Structures are given as C-alpha cells and as structure tokens.
Amino acid sequence: MKRPHGWGQGGAAVQFCRVRSVAEAVDVLSRWGSEGRILAGGTDVMPQYLRGESAPAALIDISGIDGMQGISDVGGATSVGALVTLRRLATASLIALRHPALSQASAAVGAWQTQTVATVGGNVCTAASSADTLPALLVSDAQLTLVSKSGRRRMDLGEFLAGAGATALRPTELLRAIELEPIGERCAEGYLKVGRRSAMDFAVVGLALRLSVTPSGVVSGARIAVCGGTRAPHRVPSAESAIVGTRLDDGRVDCAEAGAALASAAAPERTEAARYRRRVFGGLLSRLADRCVAEISGASG
Structure with missing residues (x-):
C-alpha cells in the first residue's frame, strides 16, 4: 500500500x-x-x-484473526483475547461481574466510536501513561500470553510495562491473550479518573482499587493502581500495605495514611502537574474505598 x-x-x-x-x-x-x-x-x-x-x-x-476476540472462563480465571474491543469490555456481563474496574475503565475511554474499534491488546502494547484500562488490569493481576515463532511466554503486566510508552514486547512477538483474576467473596473494586474537561479526555489521574474486607470489618486485601503523569501505569505497594489491616470506622475505611503514601509514591515529581495529582489521589482513593465497602456490605447483607 x-x-x-x-x-x-x-x-x-x-x-x-x-x-x-x-x-x-x-x-x-x-x-x-x-x-x-x-x-x-x-x-x-x-x-x-x-x-x-x-x-x-x-x-x-491482525484485526481478522479468529480466536483473539473472545472472553471466557478458563479454570476460574477470565481469559480476554487481545482483539477484544473496549466497547465489549464495557458492556460484557462477565466483565461487569468479575472485573467491574475494567468495565468502568473501558467505558471511560473516549467516545463510544473510539471504544468500538480500540482493542485491549492495543491499549496494553501502546502503554500510554494515561491509559485507563491498565490500572484496572493491574488490580486484576493481569498475565499476558506472548507468542512468536520460537514459542510462547507468559508475563505479568507489571513487568511488561517498562515505562511510559515502553514495554518488554519483543519485535517478533504478538500479544495473544490476557488472563485475569476475578474478584472473590467480600471483595469489590472500581475505577475513577479525573480528566481536563470530560470523560472523553485522557486521564490526568486514574485510580483502580480492589478491596477485600473480613466479616469483622478489617481490610484484608488491597490492590491500588494508578495512571496519569509521566510514568507507566503501576501499582503502589506502599499505599496497599498502609490500608491493609485497618478496621472500618462507621462503615468507612480510614484512607489517610494510604492516601498520603499514594500521593508521595505516585507523583514524586516537583512540578505543578504532580502537585495537582498528589492533591487528587487521596480523594479518589477515599471515594472508591467507600464505594467498595458499600458494595461488599450490600452483597453480604
């Protein structure tokens, strides 16, 4: 051509x-x-x-390849073909049930016209710092299947993302599928973003949270991942460890320590944009934590 x-x-x-x-x-x-x-x-x-x-x-x-456009259960995990569109992720009942953060993040990408053609594999391999889907995939412990003429290899998404716009994908490799861990009992998750004007904008800040709470009201597990800024989307272990073990107070999670850790680790640059992101992260985390606790309480009640 x-x-x-x-x-x-x-x-x-x-x-x-x-x-x-x-x-x-x-x-x-x-x-x-x-x-x-x-x-x-x-x-x-x-x-x-x-x-x-x-x-x-x-x-x-590769848009015409059969076998890379499915969403299915594989041994309890969710397998998503690399050619699955963001619109399908935003509307598929299996994704909404097992991976609500991914459903919400996919719906937040541009307009429906973009979602209809953009693929999850393209989002992963482009590795844009503002990619909404990547924090949601990270909290689902996404595992990638990469294939080449020499065989296949499996790689954790966090290891695959080598920097903003950079990945560990080899020139002769193709991303074929993504395997995700569904939410479990007494577990909920979600995604929130802040854009410049509307939901159709790139994320200035995006945050995905997967939260687990025991019947006695103690946070037993937390996965927190962010996008926006100059780094590739990534999880924030310091914020995760700060929130695990805290006890609900009147049905709410105390996110003060976790929010401070999140702001410090996710936006360390000394710029005005980084200072804005630091101010926003804590509020997003608190909102998502409250929403997750309400969903867990509603499901168990």
Whole structure:
C-alpha cells in the first residue's frame, strides 16, 4: 500500500500485510522484526503514523484473526483475547461481574466510536501513561500470553510495562491473550479518573482499587493502581500495605495514611502537574474505598 501524497513521511511507501491467523502473524513478524508495526483497532497506531511519529516499513493488520476476540472462563480465571474491543469490555456481563474496574475503565475511554474499534491488546502494547484500562488490569493481576515463532511466554503486566510508552514486547512477538483474576467473596473494586474537561479526555489521574474486607470489618486485601503523569501505569505497594489491616470506622475505611503514601509514591515529581495529582489521589482513593465497602456490605447483607 502506498501513502497518498503528503501522508505521513512525505509519501514514502509502506507495506500493508493482512494476516488471518496467529501462525501467519508471527511468521510475518519474524520477517519484518522492528520494522513492522501491528495494526488492530488503529486508534493509536494510525494517528502516530499520520503525524510522522512512527515510520514502519510494514503495517501488519491482525484485526481478522479468529480466536483473539473472545472472553471466557478458563479454570476460574477470565481469559480476554487481545482483539477484544473496549466497547465489549464495557458492556460484557462477565466483565461487569468479575472485573467491574475494567468495565468502568473501558467505558471511560473516549467516545463510544473510539471504544468500538480500540482493542485491549492495543491499549496494553501502546502503554500510554494515561491509559485507563491498565490500572484496572493491574488490580486484576493481569498475565499476558506472548507468542512468536520460537514459542510462547507468559508475563505479568507489571513487568511488561517498562515505562511510559515502553514495554518488554519483543519485535517478533504478538500479544495473544490476557488472563485475569476475578474478584472473590467480600471483595469489590472500581475505577475513577479525573480528566481536563470530560470523560472523553485522557486521564490526568486514574485510580483502580480492589478491596477485600473480613466479616469483622478489617481490610484484608488491597490492590491500588494508578495512571496519569509521566510514568507507566503501576501499582503502589506502599499505599496497599498502609490500608491493609485497618478496621472500618462507621462503615468507612480510614484512607489517610494510604492516601498520603499514594500521593508521595505516585507523583514524586516537583512540578505543578504532580502537585495537582498528589492533591487528587487521596480523594479518589477515599471515594472508591467507600464505594467498595458499600458494595461488599450490600452483597453480604
């Protein structure tokens, strides 16, 4: 395929490869290596290409591959194909039941037009610092299945994210599926974001929380992950450990210590934007914790 005049890098030619199977995809990737770029929904790849920020020799279209668009239960875990769209994640009953934070985060990405074509695999591999879905995937302990001609490997999402816009994906590898741990009994989770103007904006701050509470009212487990700023989305162990073991007070979690730890660890930069994020994190954590406790209490009552 040739770019029309004035498109991308001054009209230079780029090879367009449409593949129909995983085997064909990894074969093409093995030939192009770092000069190839995977194309699925195209919501990240094409704007970068058109702006001249990316100049691949080949665009490898995987959107027609069967077997990468399903959501299913696999031995108690939730398996999500890399080509599942964000709109499907936002509306699928299995995701809403088992992974409500992911459902909410997917619904917060842009408009429905974007959600209809953007894929979860694209979100993961682009690794944008503002990616709403990544904190929700992190609190679900997302495990990635990566395939190449030499075989497959499994990697924790937290290890895969190597920095804002950077991952441990090898040039000849394809992200095939993501496996998630569902919420358990007396457990709830959610996602909240703060954008500049509306829900269609990139997240200035996004926070996902998975919370477990014992029948006696003690926080027995917490997973906290954030996005926004200059770092890749990540979990915040210091905030998690600060909230675990606290006892509910009149049906609420005391998030003061955890909120301070979260603000300090998640926005350490000395900038005005970082100072704003530090002010916002504590409030988001408290709101989500209250919501999770109310859901757990309602389910057990």
